[in-house]
Amino acid sequence: MTCPARTAQAWLAALADHGRTSGPLFVRIDRHGRLGRAPTGRGSADGQLAGQAVALIVARTATAAGLDPKAAWSGHSLRRGFATETYRTGADPLRIARAGGWKDGSATLLGYIDDVDRWQANPLAGVGL
Incomplete structure (x- = not known):
């Protein structure tokens, strides 16, 4: 999906399916597909992604898109x-x-x-x- 509005709507629907109708838009997802806090209990209580996680996602996505990893x-x-x-x-x-x-x-x-x-x-x- 390349339309940002439709992608956001689909993501909001997925969050609602997991009982999340308020709070941050981007939250942690563990390897089992569970949303929210990190297993160590670190981070915000609402599961908001940390800046470091966003940086890692952006770097991996840029590399996957064929952009210079350096x-x-x-x-x-x-x-x-x-x-x-x-x-x-x-x-x-x-x-x-x-x-x-x-x-x-x-x-x-x-x-x-x-x-x-x-x-x-x-x-x-x-x-x-």
Whole structure:
């Protein structure tokens, strides 16, 4: 399934089938298909994935997709990609910040946007150089 909305709906339905109708969207799944806390009891009580787990999933997925395994693929790649691509398609920076959990006027978010503007809104583009 490649449609993000349909994939999210299917995942929410699967969570509901396991009795989870609230809490984090992405939770641990053990090797037996059980959702929630890690067997050691570490982590959040609601089973939320740790940042380290997300980084591992992203790195494995990038490698499986044939991307360079030595590249710095991480969970941060998802955050930066979200900010960059939504801005590139015309989303308002304030709405991007709030959806992504950045503070209003975040210097980090503005740095990602600057990367897009460097090429799309370059002030030298119209001077005939």
